[in-house]
Amino acid sequence: MMITRSPRHDMMMIGVFALVVLTMPIWLAPFGAAYPDLLQKFVIFGIMAVGYNILFGLTGYLSFGHAAFLGVGSYSAVWMFKLFTMNVIPAVIIGTLMAGVFAVVIGYVCLRRSGIYFSILTLALAQMCYNLAYSVLTPITNGETGLQIRPTDPRIIDAMFLEPTERVPTTTLFGIDMTGYGGFYFCAVALIITFFISVRIFRSPFGLKLRAIKSNQNRLNYTGINTRPYLLIAFVISGMYAGLAGSLLAVTDPLAGAERMQWTASGEIVLMTILGGAGTLFGPILGAWIIKYFENIFSAFNDGRLHEIFSFLPDTLESIAVGISAQFVGEGWHLTLGLMFMLIVIFLPGGLIEGFNRIVARLRPGQARRRAPAVEEKEAS
Amino acid sequence: MDAFVLQVLNGLDKGGAYALIALGLTLVFGTLGVVNFAHGALFMLGAFCAVTFNLLLNLSERVEDPNITAFTAYIDQPYLETWLGDFGTQLMDYSVPLSILFTIPVMLAIGLAMERGLIRFFYKRSHAEQILVTFGLAIVLQEIIKSFFGANPIPVSAPDTFVGTAAIGSLIGLGEGVAYPYWRLIYLAFSIVVIAAVFSFLRFTTYGMVVRAGMADRETVGLLGINIQRRFTVVFGLAAIVAGLAGALYTPILPPDYHMGMDFLVLSFVVVVVGGMGSLGGAVAAGFLLGILQSFASMNEVKDLFPGIDQIIIYLVAVVVLLLRPRGLMGRKGVMET
Amino acid sequence: MSLFKKEISRRSALKGASAFAGSAIAAPLVFSKGAWAQEFLNDPGDSPTVTLGFNVPQTGAYADEGADELRAYELAVKHINGEGDGGMINTMTPTSLGGNGLLGKRVEYVTGDTQTSADEARSSARRMIERDGVIMFSGGSSSSVAIAQQSLAQDMGVIFMNGLTHSNDTTGKDRRRYGFRHFFNAYMSGLALGPVLADQIGTERRAYHLTADYTWGWTQEESIVNTTEGLGWETVETVRTPLGAGDFSQYITPVLNSGADVLVLNHYGRDMVNSLTQAVQFGLRDREANGQNFEVVVPLYSRLMAQGAGENIAGILGTTNWHWTLSDPGSQAFVASFGQEYGFPPSQAAHTCYCQALLYANAVEMAGTFYPPEVIRALEDFEFDGMGNGPTLYRGGDHQCFKDVLVVQGNPDPTSQFDLLQVVQEVPREQVTYPVDFFEGELGPYEVS
8 A cells, every 4th residue: 555655756746846836926916816925825825734634634643622722832932022022933843842841741731632632632721821811821921812922022143233123123034024925935945854754654664653543543542552652753753843833923923813723723723634645745734725715815805896797798687796796705705615625525535636536537537546646645644 | 709600500501502512413413414504594484483473473454653754763562462461462472482382293203304305315425515505404494494584683571580690699508699590490400300201202212223123233123124214314303302492592692693603503513522422311411521621711800810711622632532532422332433 | 807906906015015125225205295206115196096995894793793894884985985965074063074985086995804813804904905995094992903003003004093992002002103093981981970970879988890801991990990989989890701601690690799889891882792691690789788779880882782792781871973963964974874775773883993094084185195194194183073973183193083072871761763762961071081191101203114
């Protein structure tokens, strides 16, 4: 079943992936999505999904608490900006490490159980983080308003080298502004590196063990392998991915709020992963892109825009078309999202990647069996 | 002492709602093996059954206010009142208790439709997929409700007779301080009755016995030539009714809005897990227990000692129970115990 | 895929890129007023249209309020473009608006969903700024969301006109040069409510506060405690309740035997609907304590909340920014054109958003340019009348509007389905004005980029 892919094939795949990510500002333009904020969100939540996939896709452990790591990463990063320097490097490193520390603690506790119990444990711990961050921990998190950067912050390192200004400083990478396209390319590089790491993990003996846990943990235990250390490592790695994503959110937009730790935020990550295809390499990233696209583009449609789109129709038909489609965009975009989940889970349990593979298999009968993505992705899941 | 008794009552009252919701959830899990994230939406639909019924009773002729010209401002003159006089007013007043009659068939239909139309295709699928598809369904249901009723909460009032508080303090010799709203007492009594009814249905009827047998060993029951599948469908309908009734009678306590199901969803899962997955008694016990603990954690004396404890108590209990006794309070040994 | 506006996205992408690249070398040329040629983000330039962004909650608990805000914005755009009956443009004094768009350009708009979340709101706002090229954005319904957008506005150099936000912090600790608030705040609620409370329910009172456990709740609790203690009231207890608690019974029963005779509910939206409904259910309003009738006070009211709480609001005192029954010509004109357009009266959220859009438009006309620092200077210390609430000052020092505040109470005997609140008193502006340095905060610079 498990075929070792040649390293050359993997490098080629990563090369293509890097090209696709770095050219996003060009090929997303026709879709109305080529602006810095959404591009940044695409790559950051791509990282998040890649990390989540290492845990859920490989081991099958369904965590409902990953948003907590995202939040921890953001808060740590903003505190680094406030206390030391607006340079993003320390913030990203500390954000990732702090999330790692949290993941060790939470993972150690939660991995004592499996299945739905594990899910509920992660959910409960993450909700505790969220509720406390929102209220009693306000001195650290600035509660509902969110942690912001102020002109009066100490910024010890910056204060030594730079003239103080009246304005709120922006995040930089040695002088390059990180809030616009610069931030996108910074995050894109991070996504490519983390994707590379994830491919290595998928192909490694360690990855194989994780998959063995998913298929039959008992058998593994009977053969004398203690699975918990492997699970914990996978949990911590995916927690650190989430922390990295969180700190990158703070890099591109230096404000950290408690709501990114809520269980619905964790749920969104689960949805992204399953929507694209859990356990496949590209699936979760694809899922993240689609959900973020919906959230940002569909929610912005209003009646005026709809009338524009359907203006080629005769008047009566136009108003009918607008009336119907208005239920699904703008304030109704949640409905579209819900329907999409249902349809995909019902008809494409392997996520969009499976749908893609089916199409490929149909177009290339016989051939698809031996080579091409179909086999690769199946074997990966 | 008074404060203590009142908090126990609060806890029991909350617990009644938690237990009713968790009961259906755990029943569905125990029989069908399905993790139903749309169960909160069933609770919400039940509440909107009461709202709809209330609206139906209140269908009105509009008497326009002549002073306002920019838009139509009117007072409602309900037809029932015009046609039936005082009896009509009485009917409208009792809309919430009467809505039980409306809620049961509607929720049964919704439950059966859900099971036949969607859930049955997911018996053999993974829990993650069940969660995702039912979560999607919950979003869809809630958006549909929102497009009909808006996002604002809708006030529904209890019958006038039950407005106000019962001086139960003087009844049990505790002094004037202990007074509790009639409607909340009714809700508590109602939840106990429903729980008892579900239990006796499963315990004392042959039908229920077969269902329980199916929960324990589905294959053998199937081999005996019993169509266990059909019984499980009915069980899903039953779970929907229980959740719906819990929602319908809750409306005077919590003005319903489209999002109320989601708010109860996480909580009801915690209740189920604390009680033990698939354990009916456990769900009920855990519901009341968590309700009472939540009430006590909210007392000022406790909050002064542990700031923020009322925000996390539920989750804290879940974590502790799962770590110390993973099968939950009353889960059977060996079932879902890892 | 020509489904989406190709030109706009490409143009603004380029613009964003050039703004990024040119941020260091942008050397603004200095001209005298009226001949501005500064470079600034999203300069409409020679384009025949100008775009505004309306970022309101379309999903979540405040979706109805958001929908009402959006209606108000659409109406405002119509009026600015010279369509419809003109609404408050006819009553506003002084006004530079002529119903011919903004500086001769036709106004267009884009919308977005804040989801009542700071993150999503900023995302949505950045889409408007980076892709759609908006010159101003506006919206509201929650203070944290407003504050988050306001600081974004300052960072990007695009003006943000706050919609409904009531926290002191918006124009206090977190005030920004690029953010403006027409709505009143918690402190003004306290100042307005105090004397009316003394008048209506006395000065010998013991108050118990239930407060939503987040920043807005805290500022409101602090403001109300300060004013009422100034009246001679005693504060028995202040209890924090988790946001979205649903059932508040465990917080309400301790009130019964606490010796308090007033319950102050520092809740908003769904929390307020629930806590008030349940407080009434626990018979608080039928009680007597310390020889007086027990009273419930809700410092911030809205009509939508009153709708949700139903008959429980009868007689309960609170404050509101504006109410559609006001009889001044400005309010009447607005109610008339809103009512004609949509068939029901506007909420206070709609009113504040409508005013904000017109005020921005007027400031652009006064400044004669879209260049934000000049528009800001035109708005600062602008004194106007005819938009409801009497003569109003947009104070330059903290960007807070000062105007009459309404003390209202739930109407026990409504004559129509919209007649839920009745105005008890219009508290004059002088009484709710506080010194500019009362809250500490820095507006920040005019020039960014």
